[in-house]
Amino acid sequence: MIRFICRRLLFLGFVLLGISVITFALTHLVPGDPARLMAGQHATAEQVRELAERYGLDKPVMTQFWIYMTGLLQGDLGMSLTNRRPVLDDLRQFLPASIELTLAAVLLVVLIGLPLGLMTGARRGKPVDHLMRLLTVGGVSMPLFWLGILLQILFYKHLQLLPIGGRLGVLDIEPPQVTGFYLIDTLLDGDGDAFKSAVIHLILPSVTLAAGSIAVISRMMRASVIEVLDADYVRTARAKGLPDGAVLRTHVFRNALIPTTTILGLQVGALLAGNVLAEVVFNWPGIGLYAVNAIRNLDYPAIMGVTLAISVIYVFVNLLVDIAYVILDPRISLEGMA
Amino acid sequence: MSTLEVRRGRQRLATRILANPLSAIGAAIVCLAVIAALFAPQIAPFDPIQMTPQDRLLPPSALHWLGTDDNGRDILSRIIFGARYSLIAAFGILILAAVTGTIIGLAAGLFGGWLDEFLMRITDMFLAFPALVLAMALTAALGPSLFNAVMATALVWWPWYARLVRGQALQLKQEAYVEAAVIAGASRLRIAFHHILRNCLTPLIVQLSLDMGYAILTLAGLSFVGLGAQPPTPEWGSMISVGRDYFLDNWWMVTFPGLAIFLTVMAFNLLGDGMQEVLSPRAPH
Numbered sequence: 293m294i295r296f297i298c299r300r301l302l303f304l305g306f307v308l309l310g311i312s313v314i315t316f317a318l319t320h321l322v323p324g325d326p327a328r329l330m331a332g333q334h335a336t337a338e339q340v341r342e343l344a345e346r347y348g349l350d351k352p353v354m355t356q357f358w359i360y361m362t363g364l365l366q367g368d369l370g371m372s373l374t375n376r377r378p379v380l381d382d383l384r385q386f387l388p389a390s391i392e393l394t395l396a397a398v399l400l401v402v403l404i405g406l407p408l409g410l411m412t413g414a415r416r417g418k419p420v421d422h423l424m425r426l427l428t429v430g431g432v433s434m435p436l437f438w439l440g441i442l443l444q445i446l447f448y449k450h451l452q453l454l455p456i457g458g459r460l461g462v463l464d465i466e467p468p469q470v471t472g473f474y475l476i477d478t479l480l481d482g483d484g485d486a487f488k489s490a491v492i493h494l495i496l497p498s499v500t501l502a503a504g505s506i507a508v509i510s511r512m513m514r515a516s517v518i519e520v521l522d523a524d525y526v527r528t529a530r531a532k533g534l535p536d537g538a539v540l541r542t543h544v545f546r547n548a549l550i551p552t553t554t555i556l557g558l559q560v561g562a563l564l565a566g567n568v569l570a571e572v573v574f575n576w577p578g579i580g581l582y583a584v585n586a587i588r589n590l591d592y593p594a595i596m597g598v599t600l601a602i603s604v605i606y607v608f609v610n611l612l613v614d615i616a617y618v619i620l621d622p623r624i625s626l627e628g629m630a
Numbered sequence: 631m632s633t634l635e636v637r638r639g640r641q642r643l644a645t646r647i648l649a650n651p652l653s654a655i656g657a658a659i660v661c662l663a664v665i666a667a668l669f670a671p672q673i674a675p676f677d678p679i680q681m682t683p684q685d686r687l688l689p690p691s692a693l694h695w696l697g698t699d700d701n702g703r704d705i706l707s708r709i710i711f712g713a714r715y716s717l718i719a720a721f722g723i724l725i726l727a728a729v730t731g732t733i734i735g736l737a738a739g740l741f742g743g744w745l746d747e748f749l750m751r752i753t754d755m756f757l758a759f760p761a762l763v764l765a766m767a768l769t770a771a772l773g774p775s776l777f778n779a780v781m782a783t784a785l786v787w788w789p790w791y792a793r794l795v796r797g798q799a800l801q802l803k804q805e806a807y808v809e810a811a812v813i814a815g816a817s818r819l820r821i822a823f824h825h826i827l828r829n830c831l832t833p834l835i836v837q838l839s840l841d842m843g844y845a846i847l848t849l850a851g852l853s854f855v856g857l858g859a860q861p862p863t864p865e866w867g868s869m870i871s872v873g874r875d876y877f878l879d880n881w882w883m884v885t886f887p888g889l890a891i892f893l894t895v896m897a898f899n900l901l902g903d904g905m906q907e908v909l910s911p912r913a914p915h
Contacts, residue, residue, distance in 0.1 A: 303754075310755040315767055426652075429903070433896035435847055437854045438870060438888030441877055445885075449878050565762035569851055573874075583763075584855050587770035599767050606760050 293618075297611070304607050311603050312364060315596045316357055360596075369600070370593035374586070379597035382582060387601065388472025389459060390578030393570065394563050396498035397505070401559065405506040406552070409513020410545055416518055424510070431507025436566050440500040440573035447496060455493050457575035464489045497574040501566050505559040512555045516548040523547070550620050557613030561606055646908045653904025659897030667713040676704035678711040678864040687880050697882035700872065701862070705882060708864035709890045715865040716894065719780050719858075720845035724838050726784035731791025732834065736822055738792065739799025749792070756789040762848060769857040776849070776865065779858040783848055787841075794837060798830040836909050840902035843895035850891050866891045 335343075344350040348359060363370060369379035412424045447454040459474055460466060464486045467477035475494070478487040520526060521544060529539045568580035575581070579598055586594035648654045666673060676694075685702035688694055696705040738749040756764075761783075768782035802808060808825050816824075852858040853867030861872055866887040873883030 303758075306751075307755055307758045311759060314764075429652075429896055429899050430892075433843060433847075433892055433899050435850050435854075435867070435870075435888055435891045435895075437851065438884065438891065441870070441874065441884050441888070445877065445881055561760045565760050568763070568766065569854065572855055583766070587766060588856065590770070595767055595770060599763060602763050603759050607758050610758070 300611050307607055312600060315599045316360060369597040372594045373591045374589045379593050383597055383601050386577060386579045386582045389576060390567050390580060392473045393497055393501060393576060393578060394567060396494050397502040397563055400498055400502035401505045401509050405509030406513055408510040410517055410540060413514040413517025414540055428507040428511045431503055436500060436504060437569045437573050439503055440570060443496050443500060454496050459490060459493050459577060460486060461489050497570050497576055501563060501570045505563060508559060509552060509556060513548060513552045516551045517544055520544050520547045553613060553617055553620060557610050560609045564602055564606055647904045650904050652900045656897040656900030659893055660901055663713050663717060663894050666710045667717050670711045670714055674707035674710040676707040678703060678708045679862050690882055696886045699883055700876055705886050708869060709887055711864045712866045715776060715859055715863065716846050719776055719849050720842055722780045723783045723787060723845045724841060727787035728791045728838060731788035732795045735792040735795030736799055736827060739796040740822055753789040753792050756786060761786045766857060769852060774857045776859040779849055779852045794833060795830050798833060799826050802826050802829050832909055836906045839905050843898035846891060846895050
């Protein structure tokens with residue numbers, strides 16, 4: 293196990309190196325001039341040159357790369373060109389909001405997607421199954437940002453039940469940052485009203501983000517449930533008189549989970565990407581909204597920082613999924629997977 | 631096999647795919663979208679770009695079936711023209727990514743050795759990365775436009791096809807007819823294209839038909855955050871992006887372009903599912 297994790301971490305190192313090279317190379321092929329952009333349209337050539345000098349934008353590309361890589365190894369992601377703060381500080385501030393949203397979505401995917409798959413798999417060919425097939429195809433075909441907007445129209449405008457966006461209401465007091473997760477920080481702060489508000493603000497974004505993955509996971513779960521239902525041990529369990537519910541819960545559910553777990557890992561990638569869209573729709577102050585703003589302003593250091601951060605999370609999640617896979621199914625050897 | 635038999639075989643295949651009602655519905659919607667794209671100037675009742683400020687933000691009516699946007703343009707006409715952008719761009723991604731991936735996958739699978747090792751490590755590196763995020767960074771670097779969004783997305787997608795083709799090539803390499811061709815003295819190129827590639831095509835086409843919807847969604851997403859098609863281009867994602875400034879009081883501006891994306895993607899997914907069921911080797915023949 294330890295050898296496996298070490299090998300994967302080594303691979304992670306190479307991936308990160310590759311990603312920093314790729315993002316660096318591409319963000320420096322940009323036709324636009326960031327110094328000019330930062331200085332504004334009316335700045336003099338003198339001011340632009342001064343800015344370029346201050347941020348090292350006038351140096352040869354290789355020198356810039358060297359500065360970037362040595363800084364990176366010391367945990368320095370550079371300064372954001374727009375708000376002139378260290379990118380690492382920005383990430384620290386915006387990342388928790390994204391993680392909170394993603395975790396809420398993962399929770400929805402697990403709590404809704406898995407039982408849905410089990411239910412439809414067990415009722416294969418029945419009307420419920422056909423209905424669910426249509427719903428799941430619909431779920432993966434729906435543009436996430438469109439779903440978000442429709443939910444806003446319905447729940448904010450017409451029903452007036454849920455807020456349109458943000459993490460807290462205008463009147464709520466932001467909790468002091470401890471973990472960065474509002475659900476935890478508001479509780480630590482003892483502010484019940486803010487906690488309630490944080491929960492309410494989380495509903496629409498997390499449902500929007502989760503919808504596509506719920507469809508994928510329930511579909512996957514259905515397929516593996518159908519496969520497991522054919523297995524000898526299920527027949528044995530039934531033959532010895534175990535009631536249907538117990539067979540489904542103990543034998544079918546657990547065994548069908550194994551192939552579904554890998555897909556769940558892949559879905560985390562989809563969720564991370566979907567975060568960007570959901571955060572734009574719901575004005576959720578996370579890393580996705582930060583990334584979009586950075587991209588609009590050609591803020592290289594911020595773009596590279598965000599891309600790196602998301603890749604690190606993605607690779608780590610996949611490592612965790614592989615480990616979970618082994619724990620769930622002891623028959624799988626780690627050596628073959630590294 | 632004579633040409634006639636091949637044609638009959640294809641007809642049977644199409645009949646089998648369309649026998650599933652859901653696939654048939656998918657195929658019908660795909661046909662509609664293609665017709666809309668091809669004959670947009672003939673079908674669309676209004677000009678998709680021309681502004682008519684006096685008609686701005688009109689709700690759906692007998693004249694403007696799906697309402698008008700903030701510049702008084704007919705939304706139905708814009709959606710019909712938008713089919714061109716969405717379909718061509720998504721198709722462009724698939725072709726670029728599939729051709730690149732196929733060449734790399736074939737090279738890796740057939741030549742093996744260090745070349746295989748090298749190409750597959752690069753592939754792994756791309757796969758270890760959330761594709762949409764990389765595509766966003768790339769598009770941003772190249773400059774926001776639909777063309778650049780297509781290039782960037784293709785650049786992050788090819789590894790999937792490289793993997794698929796490599797796996798197929800490795801398997802096909804062992805087949806008796808390939809060995810026979812080697813013994814008969816066929817050149818490497820001939821074996822690669824004539825014997826291996828031809829037999830990789832079926833799984834590749836199935837995969838492409840399943841990915842078409844995803845390509846449309848990805849492009850719409852990029853346009854939505856302002857990285858793809860730019861206004862006033864009547865691209866569906868970009869229409870929603872503009873409509874978002876008005877959506878609370880003018881629901882039609884975001885609802886209908888989104889519905890167009892949704893239906894088209896769903897149609898491709900249903901069709902792809904149907905093709906997979908019929909064409910995949912696991913399906914009973």
